[in-house]
């Protein structure tokens with residue numbers, strides 16, 4: 001074992017002594033090496049979808065008639081009160097960026113050999129608002145993309161899309177319109193992706209409106225571009 005590795009292991013041991021590793025769902029203690037940090041029963045409670053093996057599934061269904069996609073997959077099934085929800089909350093609200101990386105690696109491993117992804121050129125995480133990014137310290141979709149990229153060995157393009165900051169006055173808008181406006185203001189970012197095949201990555205797919213909007217921005221901006229969609233979870 002190298003000195004660096006030994007120190008790292010020693011550091012892990014000390015960290016565990018002072019800050020025991022607790023399950024992100026039920027707070028019982030967790031053995032080192034469990035990724036994401038869940039105890040065995042909670043880990044077994046995670047509902048994997050397995051649906052990416054089907055050409056038509058819950059993810060592709062969301063985009064029929066809205067966004068043409070080559071591939072659609074979500075790793076987990078999301079509903080309120082599940083272990084999946086706790087993991088997403090840890091990633092988004094409790095500063096656990098590693099959860100995104102770890103689950104991204106799992107998703108990447110599962111879809112790596114899918115025939116539809118063999119000509120993939122890169123991964124595009126859905127951007128978050130700069131203010132949110134500042135508060136959180138990272139974009140959770142970028143963390144997921146990072147984990148996937150380790151396995152798929154493709155570049156991540158975090159600047160392919162950008163949040164468009166609304167310049168006009170919002171005071172005359174209704175609250176609903178303002179929310180819509182902040183949620184769906186995406187513009188074309190940097191890079192030339194003509195005739196490429198990219199995978200859009202986000203955390204949870206609910207209505208699909210955000211990915212739909214982002215995907216159409218990319219398709220309009222790059223001739224011959226093809227898009228797949230992969231998320232950590234899909235809301236049931």
Ligand SMILES: [Zn+2]
Nearest residue numbers: 023026039042
């Ligand atoms: Zn647990």
